[in-house]
Amino acid sequence: MVTAALRKPLNQTMLRQIKNDGIKEEVHGLPLVFLPIITKTRVALFEGDFNFHKSNSTYFTDLDTSRSHLLSFLCFHGVAKTDKELSAEGKKGTITAMLGSTYTHFKREIPTGHAYEVWSRIMTWDHKWLYVVTHFVCRGKIVPRACVADLVEDRQQQQSVHMKPFNTSLSSSEIESSVYASSVSKCVFKKGRLTVSPERILSASGLLSNVLPPDTSPIDPTSLKGGDGEGEITIDVLEKKLSAHADDQDLATRIEAERCKNLRFAELSSGLEDLQRNFLKDEEVLNGVISLGTFTDLGCRG
Template identity: 40%
Template sequence: MASSAGTVNRVLRLAGPALLPAIAYGAYKGNATGAIESFFTGPGRTSRIIALVVVLFNWKSLPMAWTVRVWSAMVSHFLFRRFHTHTPDKLFHPVITSTHVSLLEVDYNLHKSNSTYFADLDVSRSHLVSHLFARGCRALAHNATTKLVVDPSSSTSEPARGKFGVMLGAVHCSFRREIAPYQAYETWSRVLGWDRKWMYIVTHFVEKGAVRPRSWDAGSFGATRKTDGEPQEWERKIFATAVSKYVFKIGRLTVHPVVVIGESGLLPERPGGWVAVEDGAAQPAGLVTGGELPEANPSEWDWRRTEEERRKGEEFVRHFASLDGLHSRFDGGEDGALGRFGLG
């Protein structure tokens, strides 16, 4: 993800200033105004306008639309929002994106097809990681200079080399309610937790406008809850909930998630650090020390509150992570197969 964004960043910096005048001149020479007027007033205008409306309301299902949605998320945060910073108390805050069910996402039950949720997850996760961990991803993308991750095979502590990337390892989605054609909804994605290899992200599909946060972080805007009021039954507003896991890589080397989180300024100081080594393997210190956490100070966000939130997520991701063992249950049709069918 980060390596792709870095390439786009460099291309836009070099080509952007030249492309804008070229586009403007081309529109002028090509009489763009006349073409637009002819489109809306010339013969056959009704069919063209109807076709335009259909395209506008269903653009997210057009060819290459997924690529545009995902890349625009990465480019907007890595290129145009490069200077944002967040404090550790924002680590578990969600990012919210809005979209709707397009016509081509509707199945024969006349609601959003289950398979289309995963495209929305790609977009939502891209916004979260590109925004929250922009500084960490940028530092690791230049690891040869920053030397954050050392090549374990090097006897002289040389930095690990290779392209930095963020890879998706697995997704689980639990469906609760259907979403009707053209109905608007929001995706709320946040960090759920992490272990020595994976970062886990939870995403909720929520009715648009039904839930408002108590506040917005710096640089964001939108409506908020007017009063705290009584605890709401938010589950009634949820269409589906998904858990995804990401792994960070430099070449073929796995990067511990706390490196990315820490370099993004999102980890408070912790006695002994956030990573411990047990049996030669690095893992979160919380998994090594175990036991009860010291009581956290409610007036400040310290390492105990961060670890407490991580452990809350761990209760769910432990079961999710165990599903990797299902790969071993594939037997290659040892006892036979039902058949081979077309139009798959």
């Protein structure tokens, strides 16, 4: 959280500062809001199970760390801004991101002492929930070509970042085999008992639109006189305004397409909510429960 507070706010135009030598057009079509954050770590000795593999229960600790890092990196300034706005409206409390549920699919084990990476990114959102997808990946298998953090950390003072060469030899099967486990986390933003929509937080964080030119006031057609008089708009200024709004509309279209595409994965995890309604079988509701026994965590009769 401290490092997030020290970074300058994010915006989509930062991707234009990532340069690909020899290529003039925009080098990355994926919107900033969907980019992953990567945490490097390894399986500690105390995290291993009796098979000397990373214990399944320890994955959730990594999820908490990676998810917190992602949301603080992307949304810290947006949360602070929205919290201030809602406080001015009389809403009490502080905005926090709370975990609603998480689902994890274990594909292959990670040996004790083995190095790996945790990749988390925003997958999609609806009117209430923000869905974060996390992959546990073999370290060094996939190397990012550039890093947005190089542009937002004040100590770097960089105007642009050049992209590294891309390894095109990786096949889809090799990429898939590098994943140890995948998880989907469902989060909600709360200020007291008030639910704050993810879209409001993401928009306040500068993730859902480009940064338009400073003068974004409505255009008065009668002021287009070639720029000879005071307050008149030149054709160049008009073109810049129209271009900026067109870019903003294109970005919104791409973000919405990606959000809708990923909603199918969110629906799978949301379906698990029905499980709590099936905690007891119909027979148990009517006649009571017969269990196999009650024990302590040491295996003794409780």
